[in-house]
Amino acid sequence: TKLTFPFKVDIDFATGHVTAPAKVLTRRLSDLQGLFMDSAAYEQMLSRENPVLYDVYEIQVPEEAGHLASCTTVIYPGKVGKEYFFTKGHFHTIEETAEIYTCLRGEGYLLMMTRDGRSRAIKMTPGVSAYIPPYWAHRTLNCGGEPFVFYGVWPADAGHDYAAILDKGFKQRVMEVDGKPAVTE
Numbered sequence: 001t002k003l004t005f006p007f008k009v010d011i012d013f014a015t016g017h018v019t020a021p022a023k024v025l026t027r028r029l030s031d032l033q034g035l036f037m038d039s040a041a042y043e044q045m046l047s048r049e050n051p052v053l054y055d056v057y058e059i060q061v062p063e064e065a066g067h068l069a070s071c072t073t074v075i076y077p078g079k080v081g082k083e084y085f086f087t088k089g090h091f092h093t094i095e096e097t098a099e100i101y102t103c104l105r106g107e108g109y110l111l112m113m114t115r116d117g118r119s120r121a122i123k124m125t126p127g128v129s130a131y132i133p134p135y136w137a138h139r140t141l142n143c144g145g146e147p148f149v150f151y152g153v154w155p156a157d158a159g160h161d162y163a164a165i166l167d168k169g170f171k172q173r174v175m176e177v178d179g180k181p182a183v184t185e
C-alpha cells in the first residue's frame, strides 16, 4: 500500500451526491438487458424511454489491498412490470471480501446469495447497516416512492464479477403484489 494522504468528502444524504474526488457511474434500463423477470414489459419500456435506474458516486482510492473503497448508490423509484428497479448485482472477483451497506434514505431491499444456492434478503431503511459476508453476491432494489440511497464500503482490491448474475440471475426477486413489495423465491 502506497502512502496516501488523509482526505474527506461530503455526502448529501438526500441526493447521494458526493463531493470530489468521486467518479459517477450511471446505469440505464438498456444496461440491464435480460435481468428483469418480465421481458415483454422490459422491451416495451425500452421502446418508449431509457430511464436512469441508478447512479453510483464512487470515492476514488487506489485499487489495492489495504485501502477501502466506498460509494453511494442512488436507485430511483420505478418498476419494470411489477418488479422494482434494481442494481445489476455481483460477486466480488476476490470472493473472500466482505462489504457493508448503510441506508441513508428511502426504502429498499438488499438481496444476497451464495453460489451453492443459499439466499437472504434484508429490508433497508435509513440507519440500517447490513453486513455482506465474503462469498455472497449482492443486489439492491428500491421498493419505495422516493430515491433509495445507501453508502457501501469494501476492500478496494475486491473487484466486481457480474458474469454469474448475467448468466443465472438472482434467486430472489422483489415484486409489487397488492400494492406492496413481496419477496419471492
Ligand code: F6R
Residues within 6 Å of the ligand: 056, 071, 073, 087, 088, 089, 090, 099, 138, 139, 140, 152, 154, 160
Ligand atoms: C461495490 C458494491 C456497490 C455496487 C453499486 C452498484 O462492491 O457492491 O458499490 O457496485 O451499488 O451495483 P452493481 O455494481 O451491482 O451495478
Ligand code: ZN
Residues within 6 Å of the ligand: 090, 091, 092, 099, 138, 154
Ligand atoms: Zn460489492
